[in-house]
Amino acid sequence: VNRKLAILVVVLLTFALGIQMVTAQDPVTVTVMTWEGADTNAAIDAALATFMEANPSIVVERLPSPNSGYGERLSAMQLAGELPDVFWSGNDQMFQYADQGALYNWTEIATADDTFDLGDFAPGAIANWTAGDGGLYGLPTLMNTYGVWYNADLFTAAGLDVPAPGWTWDAFFTAAETLADPAAGMFAAQGYELVNPNEGIFTADVCAQNAGSAAPFADRIINPTTITVTPELVSCVSRLAALVQSGAITPSGYPGDGQTELFIAGQIPMLVFGQWLAPSFMNAAPAFTYGFAPLPVADGVEPADAIQLYDAVGIASPADIENPEAVWEVAKFLASAAWESILLSAPVAPPAHIPSAQPYFDTLSAAGLESAAASIQYMLEAPTKLPIRFTAPWASRANDVLGANWGNILNGTTGVEEGLNAIAEQVNGIITSASS
Amino acid sequence: LAAALSILMLLPLFWMLSTALKANNDIYRIPPQFFPTEFQFSNFAAGIETIGFWSLFANTTIIAAISTVAKVFSSMLVGYGLSRIRFPGRRIWFYLFIGSMMMPGVVGMIPTFQVYLRLGWYNTWWPLIFPAFFGDPFFIFLARQYFMSVPLNIDEAAKIDGAGHWAIFTQLMLPLTRPLWITMAIIAFQASWNDYLNPLIYLYSQDKWTLSLGMASFSGAFAGVAATQWNQFMATNLLYMLPPLIVFFVAQRHFMAGLGSLGSTAREH
Numbered sequence: 001v002n003r004k005l006a007i008l009v010v011v012l013l014t015f016a017l018g019i020q021m022v023t024a025q026d027p028v029t030v031t032v033m034t035w036e037g038a039d040t041n042a043a044i045d046a047a048l049a050t051f052m053e054a055n056p057s058i059v060v061e062r063l064p065s066p067n068s069g070y071g072e073r074l075s076a077m078q079l080a081g082e083l084p085d086v087f088w089s090g091n092d093q094m095f096q097y098a099d100q101g102a103l104y105n106w107t108e109i110a111t112a113d114d115t116f117d118l119g120d121f122a123p124g125a126i127a128n129w130t131a132g133d134g135g136l137y138g139l140p141t142l143m144n145t146y147g148v149w150y151n152a153d154l155f156t157a158a159g160l161d162v163p164a165p166g167w168t169w170d171a172f173f174t175a176a177e178t179l180a181d182p183a184a185g186m187f188a189a190q191g192y193e194l195v196n197p198n199e200g201i202f203t204a205d206v207c208a209q210n211a212g213s214a215a216p217f218a219d220r221i222i223n224p225t226t227i228t229v230t231p232e233l234v235s236c237v238s239r240l241a242a243l244v245q246s247g248a249i250t251p252s253g254y255p256g257d258g259q260t261e262l263f264i265a266g267q268i269p270m271l272v273f274g275q276w277l278a279p280s281f282m283n284a285a286p287a288f289t290y291g292f293a294p295l296p297v298a299d300g301v302e303p304a305d306a307i308q309l310y311d312a313v314g315i316a317s318p319a320d321i322e323n324p325e326a327v328w329e330v331a332k333f334l335a336s337a338a339w340e341s342i343l344l345s346a347p348v349a350p351p352a353h354i355p356s357a358q359p360y361f362d363t364l365s366a367a368g369l370e371s372a373a374a375s376i377q378y379m380l381e382a383p384t385k386l387p388i389r390f391t392a393p394w395a396s397r398a399n400d401v402l403g404a405n406w407g408n409i410l411n412g413t414t415g416v417e418e419g420l421n422a423i424a425e426q427v428n429g430i431i432t433s434a435s436s
Numbered sequence: 437l438a439a440a441l442s443i444l445m446l447l448p449l450f451w452m453l454s455t456a457l458k459a460n461n462d463i464y465r466i467p468p469q470f471f472p473t474e475f476q477f478s479n480f481a482a483g484i485e486t487i488g489f490w491s492l493f494a495n496t497t498i499i500a501a502i503s504t505v506a507k508v509f510s511s512m513l514v515g516y517g518l519s520r521i522r523f524p525g526r527r528i529w530f531y532l533f534i535g536s537m538m539m540p541g542v543v544g545m546i547p548t549f550q551v552y553l554r555l556g557w558y559n560t561w562w563p564l565i566f567p568a569f570f571g572d573p574f575f576i577f578l579a580r581q582y583f584m585s586v587p588l589n590i591d592e593a594a595k596i597d598g599a600g601h602w603a604i605f606t607q608l609m610l611p612l613t614r615p616l617w618i619t620m621a622i623i624a625f626q627a628s629w630n631d632y633l634n635p636l637i638y639l640y641s642q643d644k645w646t647l648s649l650g651m652a653s654f655s656g657a658f659a660g661v662a663a664t665q666w667n668q669f670m671a672t673n674l675l676y677m678l679p680p681l682i683v684f685f686v687a688q689r690h691f692m693a694g695l696g697s698l699g700s701t702a703r704e705h
Contacts, residue, residue, distance in 0.1 A: 037655055038486045039665060064645075066652030069636045076637035079549060080558045283461055 027056065028326040031084040032334070033063040035070045043345050047338040051330070058326050078102060083318040085327045086334060089138055091128060092391045094316050095222060098137040104317040105135040109328050116332050124310050124385040125352040128221050138316035139335035140352035145294070145379035146193050146203065146309045146388060148172070149263060149271040149281070152289040154179060163293030164371070165378040166303050169207045172270075172296045173239050179269040182247030189270035190259040191249040194240060195410055197403040198389050200252065201423070202309065203272070203295065205386055207236035209307045211298040221310050221387040225435075227427045229420040237409060237416050244410045252407035263290075274311075275376050276348045282367045291371030294379045303378060310385035312352055350376050390427075394434040401426045456480070456671035463666050476667065483672035486665075487650035488642075496647040497679070499561055500628040503568035508620045511571040512613070515579020516605050520591060530580060537573045549637065559640040564631070568624075575620050582616045583609065615693035622691055626680045647676055 032048070034041060041062065048060045063084050065073050071093065077083045078097070089097070097103045110118060118126050118136075125140040152162045158178050161171065180188035193203045205217040213232035218224035243249045250259075263271045264284045271277070275292060297306050315334055321327045339351040343360045347367075350357045357380070361373040390398045401423055409419035451470070455463060456479055458472040484490070517523075518530050552563040586609070594604050610617070635646040654669040684691065 037665060038653055038668075063640070064642050064653055066636065066649055067655050068652050069633065072633070073636050076549060077640065079546075080553055080640075082558070082640055 027059045028323045029059045029061055030086065030323070030327050030330045031061050031063055032330065033065050033084040033087040035065060035067045035088045037067070040342070040346060043342045044338065047333075047341050050341070051333050051338070055329060058329060060330055078318075081320075085321050085323075086315050086317050086331050088141075088313065089316040090313055091140075091222065091311075092395070094129065094138045094314065095131060095391070096393070097316060098131045098135065102319055103137040104319050104321055104324065104327075105137055106139070106317075106328065106331070107134070107136045109324060110136055113328070113332070116336075120336075120355050121352050122350075122354055122380045123383050124221070125312055128310060128312065129314055132223070138314050139331055140312040140314040141335050141339070142313055142349040143352045143380060144311040144349055144388075145275045145376050146273070146311070147275070147292055147294045147375055147379065148189075148296075149273060149277060149292050150290060151263070151266060151269045151286075152291055154266075154269040154288075162291065163296075165294050165375055166301075166306070167293060167296050168299050169210070169236065169239075169296045170299065173243060175270065176243050176248040177246075180243075180246070180248035187250050187268060188243075188248045189250070189272060190254070190263070190268050191240075191244075191272045192254075192259065193272045193274070193388075195244065195250060195252040195254065195406075197252060197406040198399050200406055200410075201237070201402060201420075202386060202388050204236050204240055205233060206295045206307060206309060207240075207298070208233035209384075209386060210296075210301050211236065216386055218387050218390070221385065221391065223392045224387070224390070225431060227424045227431070229417075229424045234417045234420060237420060241410045241412060241416055245412050252410045275350070275372065278364060278367075278369060278372055279346050279348055282347075282369065292369065292375050293371065294375045294382075304383065306378070306382045307384045307386060308379045308382035309388045311388045314352070350380050352380075354380070392431075392434075394430050397430050398427045401430070452670045452673060455666055456674060458667050460667065479667045479671040480675075483654075483665075483668035484675070486668060487653055487672065489647075489650065489672060489675065491643070492645055492647045492650040493675075495561075495644065496629060499564050499646060500625050500679075503565050503628045504621055504624040506565065506568035507572050507575065507624045508617050510569055511575030511620065512579050512610070512617055513605070514571045514576045515583055516601075516609060518576070518580045519583035520604075521601065533571075533573045533576045537577070545633075545637075552638065558638060559644065560638075561644065563638045564628075564634050564646075568628075572624070575624070578616060578620065579613075582613055586612055615690045618687045618690035622680075622684055622687055625683050629680050651676055 034044060036044065041064065045062060048062065052058060052060055070088075074083070074087065074093070083102075094103065110116065121140060122143055125143065126136070129138050129140050130136050148163055150163050155162045155175065158175075160175050160178060161167070163171070163175075176188040178188070180186065191200075194200050201217060205213075208230060209216055209232075211232045213230040215226075215228040215230055217227060217229070217233060219226045219228070240249065244251050259268065259271060260273075260277055260280060262268045264281065264286045266286065266288050278292070281290065294306070295308060315331055317327055317331060336351070336353040336356045339353070339356050340359045343349075343351070344363055347360050347363045350360050357377070361377060364370070364373040364376070389395070392398070405414065405419050405423050408414040409416055414422070454470055454472060457475050457477065458479075459474055459476045462469065462472050462474070514533075518526055518533075548563070548567075552558060552566075555562075557563050557566075590608060590612075591604055594608055599607070630648055631646070632648040632652065635649050639645055639649070651669070651673060654672070655664040
């Protein structure tokens with residue numbers, strides 16, 4: 001009887017161990033949701049296939065989502081407890097979900113991971129994906145940079161230096177005065193990022209900060225607590241307003257649509273926009289020499305001290321993920337090496353992870369856009385960055401204030417100092433009421 | 437003048453067709469060209485393949501067909517009851533239906549989402565179909581007004597012949613009100629076919645998606661910046677808009693009659 005019992009125990013143990021071994025070998029499934037279109041998703045799938053080949057214990061399943069209504073879809077999934085393990089997120093979305101305690105805090109795993117250095121990200125990127133409690137609730141993936149697309153032939157013909165990293169605001173304003181032909185209805189600059197209500201004042205603040213302003217317009221990129229108007233900001237906005245009023249720079253509210261096409265047609269010398277226009281220009285192949293320069297600095301500012309704008313998107317994970325280690329591996333990949341292949345087909349934006357950005361720069365250079373590659377790298381690595389817009393729960397109310405005032409300041413209906421002070425007073429009031 | 441206006445109205449459609457046949461470089465050409473330099477018919481095949489058009493088409497057809505029939509039939513039934521059956525509080529019910537039309541749909545979105553979630557209907561087609569069985573306030577209003585313009589002596593004659601409300605509704609009223617319910621069906625089909633928000637929030641798996649979600653997936657946001665494959669989008673959009681167009685053209689005679697008859701004043705019984 002004892003022998004039979006022993007055999008039975010051995011058989012049962014073997015069976016149980018077998019089940020455990022099979023279970024241990026079962027791959028872990030990690031779900032990922034993006035807001036990308038079909039082409040980009042195909043490139044992401046190809047990158048994830050290489051990841052799965054290198055990590056056979058992890059299966060990555062990509063969930064599709066249209067871009068339109070992405071926020072609503074995410075909210076519905078959160079209510080249903082069906083958030084994917086990794087999802088594309090805006091900086092503001094990440095903070096909104098982190099505030100609700102809905103996101104996984106990667107701090108511990110990221111700190112313990114010797115294979116992944118958070119210091120490899122562009123200056124400001126990780127800091128702005130870190131919540132007020134010090135928790136790392138997501139990782140930045142791509143960053144936008146804001147600068148000036150220029151028609152080099154028009155600059156050369158006018159005897160002006162072609163813009164390049166380190167060029168000055170004086171040079172920008174002089175070029176605007178020189179290249180404009182208001183009589184012929186030609187603006188020197190389509191100043192979208194300078195004149196649109198939500199972002200213009202922040203772009204103008206780059207001018208003020210590089211000129212040695214004592215305080216930034218908004219004291220923090222995420223959830224700013226104070227709005228300050230300095231004499232340098234007043235001076236920069238005054239020069240901008242004068243050029244808008246003289247017809248050298250497009251007025252506030254001037255439609256951004258179609259300006260890309262006008263630039264391609266050689267009818268706009270300068271386009272103050274983001275680096276994401278590069279693929280459109282590469283496709284269109286304008287019949288003139290063109291390039292992309294960073295936002296200017298003040299005279300005497302060394303490149304290493306240049307102040308530029310910050311704008312990033314990234315990824316986050318829900319607080320209740322079942323396999324944090326596996327999810328971290330996928331998140332790490334999607335925040336770094338994945339972009340080395342994804343961006344080759346559409347070099348739209350640089351990865352925030354600097355070591356993964358080289359193929360992006362190489363692609364731009366190979367297409368003859370060496371100036372864009374150099375400028376984007378310069379802006380990406382700028383040590384100090386300013387917000388491009390309000391990122392806070394009260395942002396829409398503050399944007400209403402900007403919308404009501406910015407255009408009037410630029411077109412001269414309101415005095416510059418008076419208008420800027422009115423903005424500061426009203427937005428500070430909104431911040432105070434939101435925090436009380 | 438009529439011909440010029442017609443051409444003006446049809447221009448967006450022609451432009452859509454032109455974009456559907458263009459290569460990527462042609463779309464952004466300055467100045468814009470109406471005719472493609474090279475006809476790229478492959479956009480149709482590529483667009484269909486990119487979003488898995490036919491399975492989404494089947495899903496959308498099933499959802500739209502069921503919800504159209506359910507919404508029209510239930511609204512007609514309620515409209516008949518409100519106009520033909522005397523019961524206490526029928527005016528209050530009618531005003532409640534009318535009042536609910538004034539409430540923005542988004543107000544009820546979160547509570548109804550919670551209800552369907554608790555019923556276990558998240559990621560199923562039920563939230564897209566089920567509400568249709570409870571009528572539509574606007575359709576109920578139309579039905580009630582239309583029924584009130586039908587003389588009561590028709591009902592009375594039928595009742596003398598022994599007909600009950602069901603027989604009167606199905607054998608007399610439905611044939612008499614054909615322009616009305618065909619008009620409702622066209623509107624309901626189009627609304628269900630083009631519904632974007634409900635499939636977006638309720639359908640998690642792609643195999644359950646509708647065409648509106650599939651069409652939207654042509655547009656992405658790379659680094660937060662919109663990016664759309666316009667030629668494939670326009671090519672597929674031509675197919676996407678065909679079913680509502682076919683439904684409209686097949687039933688347009690009744691649709692016109694339905695719209696016209698809605699202008700007649702209803703009598704209060």
